[in-house]
Amino acid sequence: MSVKFFSAIFITPGLTQKTEEEKREYNKKLEMNRKYIQQYKKEKGLNMTRRVVEHKYKGTDNEILQVITVFEPGINKEQIKKMNTFTKKINTLIPVGNEYDWKRSG
Numbered sequence: 001m002s003v004k005f006f007s008a009i010f011i012t013p014g015l016t017q018k019t020e021e022e023k024r025e026y027n028k029k030l031e032m033n034r035k036y037i038q039q040y041k042k043e044k045g046l047n048m049t050r051r052v053v054e055h056k057y058k059g060t061d062n063e064i065l066q067v068i069t070v071f072e073p074g075i076n077k078e079q080i081k082k083m084n085t086f087t088k089k090i091n092t093l094i095p096v097g098n099e100y101d102w103k104r105s106g
Helices: 022-043 078-083
Strands: 050-058 064-070 092-096 099-103
Touching: 050 078, 078 092
Parallel strands: none
Antiparallel strands: 050 064, 050 092, 092 099
């Protein structure tokens, strides 16, 4: 009784290291492309998502209140995190026709 073993060799192309100049040029093109896409969406009104932040606040009469802040369209999470450093969860309102769909984070 003979046993046959089959083996396969997979050759993958090696990754070429990019120079610092190539990395800078690549990142510059990515940033230009990102800005172009954002401007295009803004002009066409395609990206009208709104960010929502919730947190608790203790009022003057020691009553705990829930504060909900809805930001204008076009503000991203990084900008909100800089404004509200104590907020961990940032929710999203996505437009669906004439209404908004609530998308809760985490």
